[in-house]
Amino acid sequence: MEMQNSNGAGDAESQSLYWLSPGVDVPVLEDEAEDPRTYETIYGFMVDVGAGEAVFSPQGEFMDQSPIWRMDVASDLLASIIQVYEHAAVEYLRELQSQKKADDASMDASVDRYKELLKEAGLPFSDSLERKIRSDQRYIEDALEGALSNDNT
């Protein structure tokens, strides 16, 4: 089994169906033909979709492992979850921008405004997230320019 936490840009084989732009994706199995149910499931994750809340309450089979094992597993899961968070944050910004008819703000101004928005909501905004947002915005601009130039030819 190969697990892939990095969402390498341009790696078509490892893209999920939620891929947004190069580097902005959720974790996937490298070989999607493999069945994730053959792996050992980690139990204890609960979500309340209505409330928009979730928690991990580890169970005995997790806590019976050594502290180093638990730290390693938690670190791996954090990397995956951060990737999912950044994907959602990029998608949320796209959604906000699509709701505006016109926005002439520069990318710097847009990023700063979005950073404030997330912070006011008590949500983290990391340097890594900022890099993904800028990359995604450039990707959209390039795609739009490409579409316009095709229309003109």
Next chain:
Amino acid sequence: MTIRDAQSQWKIGPGVDVPVPENLTAVLPSAAPLRGFYFDSGLGDAIFIPDATLMELTPRKRLGVIDGLLASIEQVRLHALVELFRDFLDHLAVKIPISTDADAEFDFAIRAFLAYCADEKISLPGEAGDMKAILCLHVSFNAASDAGNLPRGRQKGGGNCG
């Protein structure tokens, strides 16, 4: 999500516990298992592959859900770190008496622990200063408990914790 006043059987000290499911249904009446968390015992890797349950939420709601997961995992990792540090102290037979004279000994223990983590390629959460403060709190708590001369939650000393 905050579940106060509940503690798990794995609680180590003040603020060092894993999230507890007690009262979960009261806090989150519609709570349901969230799938997608896997561990490969062969490679020793873990991964979260979100399924449609999560990905079909609006991006804004997804952010809130994931933020809760991040907080929980950080809490679990911190708990494991403190437990690892406690095991490390036991292994070294390092005793941290409740005394301001313990500064050098505590600093030695912290430095040795950091070196151990670096050798073992153990990634540490947060800033070094934050971690030191947390370990310091734990050591103070344990030392006071062992000595039995300070009420829980009102300990002081424990090396260079200032």
